[in-house]
Amino acid sequence: MDFGKQLAAHETSIPGVIVFDLTVHGDNRGWFKENWQRSKMLKLGLPDFGPVQNNISYNESRGATRGIHAEPWDKLISIAAGKIFGAWVDLRPGASYGQVFCCELDPTRAIYVPRGVGNAYQALEDGTIYTYLVNAHWSAEQKKNYTFVNLADPQLNISWPIPLEKSIRSEADLHHPFLADALPMGPRKTFVVGSNGQLGRALQAEVARRGLEGWEFHDIESFDMCDPVAYEHIAWDTFGTIINAAAFTAVDKAETAEGRRAAWNINVEGVAKLCRVAAEHQLTLVHVSSDYVFDGIQESHNESEEFAPLGVYGQTKAAADALVAQLQRHFVVRSSWVIGDGKNFVRTMMDLSHRVAGGKLAQVSVVNDQIGRLTFTKDMAAGILWLLGYREGDTALDDRAPHAEFGTYNLTGSGASASWSDIAARIFDLTGGNGDAVKPVSTAEYFAEAPSPISPRPHYSTLALNKLSATGFVPANWEESLKAYIEAEQAR
Incomplete structure (x- = not known):
């Protein structure tokens, strides 16, 4: 893990999606970081999106793969342990609909994902812990606004490090529609x-x-x-x-x-x-x-x-x-x-x-x-x-x-x-x-x-x-x- 990074923001190929380098301090005991720091990150371009809920996903084994889900809220994603390969697909109506961005995240990197951008990841290490701040409370009403696209869609051309046939996926994720049949995220x-x-x-x-x-x-x-x-x-x-x-x-x-x-x-x-x-x-x-x-x-x-x-x-x-x-x-x-x-x-x-x-x-x-x-x-x-x-x-x-x-x-x-x-x-x-x-x-x-x-x-x-x-x-x-x-x- 790179303990020498300075907090920095990087734009991506999807409008509004921002990758952050996080400063991590480590020694022989382990490491410490500021996972989300409102004042510093706002100055670097993070929207003041007002998170209200913090969710954590624990992945027991390497190869656990989840997505591609677009939820009706903004989120800041980071890693507490392990490493993931992430893939994000723009499912908002507009010129960038279907645009894909991929990168790896470990505890020294985070990514801000706006509402309507589909999110997927693959755990690259056993015991990977994936965490995200969101700015809306989960509810049955909100769930009606979810939209999905299939992890294996050839149009997306995502190069998964672990082939999907060897990955661990849920039954629901196996049956998500391809992009051609996906529903764009509806407006607020x-x-x-x-x-x-x-x-x-x-x-x-x-x-x-x-x-x-x-x-x-x-x-x-x-x-x-x-x-x-x-x-x-x-x-x-x-x-x-x-x-x-x-x-x-x-x-x-x-x-x-x-x-x-x-x-x-x-x-x-x-x-x-x-x-x-x-x-x-x-x-x-x-x-x-x-x-x-x-x-x-x-x-x-x-x-x-x-x-x-x-x-x-x-x-x-x-x-x-x-x-x-x-x-x-x-x-x-x-x-x-x-x-x-x-x-x-x-x-x-x-x-x-x-x-x-x-x-x-x-x-x-x-x-x-x-x-x-x-x-x-x-x-x-x-x-x-x-x-x-x-x-x-x-x-x-x-x-x-x-x-x-x-x-x-x-x-x-x-x-x-x-x-x-x-x-x-x-x-x-x-x-x-x-x-x-x-x-x-x-x-x-x-x-x-x-x-x-x-x-x-x-x-x-x-x-x-x-x-x-x-x-x-x-x-x-x-x-x-x-x-x-x-x-x-x-x-x-």
Whole structure:
């Protein structure tokens, strides 16, 4: 055994598979090593994969051969005693499907194997002890996601040191399919909360349009994110991502005693529970935020601006953003003035335009001192998929696909900022040609006779899109999206 190695990492022919040289200290008594050292190995390229279970396989005799098994978790494999010949086969969908990598491991070498890469080994010495750290708990649900390929497949062309006919194999391993008939590893699933909201519906439509695999959509009937018991019935280790499209958004009601409790319960306590399960299972959490986390003094808000919410709703959204930001794997997607399939400003203005055209109204007052841009949920859905790593044409999220850097991203329509009254006039013109029926008024005037309490609104709600655009995703111009939206509504 080589006691002189320094800790080092080496890439292999399979994307994401990394071989590590381990430093082993030995003398006449035996040897000692750091088998897994998080800080040092992360610096060398090991993903922070969050192991939760340690398994050991003891091999009585030389020639014991196991595999080829691809399990739905990542693992770090090392040897406690003896030596093995290992073979790894990429069973993830993609360009490297079927790629093979082989090497020997002894106590001075380890290998990191990502989810979906098939694993096999042959013991080269009696009493070989093979050990591996994994980042998901074994369960019957997880076992449904295993996939296999035959050790003897000639297409793989693995040169086993001990001929397979002289090896010791299980009955099950003898009958695994060849690569041509093997099932590729399915993707980690995506769990969507709030499926009946405007964004939830847009996500469902976009997922259906692209034919994406492994998505589950839940409304409050099938999953109440505020109920601790609901979390006990989900096999979280089978998921890779949670998208939180649920929220309490009644900004004025949030200023009442009853509404304040509901807003904090849904927007903060519920999000805290999602954060807890995401941290425990190393999941990516996508959380939708709001321009209401700012006071609206600055004309444009970037992602690094400090929170300064004016009302209860904004306070709850800011608190949730701070919780989500503690996760290693997170995207906070900040929007404003959301328009989708459901009750919204555009539909309300279209209805009022029809009433003006029908002689039932003469004018409609709309505030002119709140400035921002519309956010169409179709763009939000596409932007979220982009941040997660999907590209047009993908049907599943490739574990090896490049992702945007985790963090907070503004995601609204692009284009010039406008006031609510400017937007209303455009809607009236596009609907009934009667934009002159929109009367601009101040926020104070508009709410002068409204029952209290009324939540304060940010004066400027425009969110800067530079950070998002730098990832390669540029949202559509909101004015073009508005025209298309109205045309679609009129064609119904």
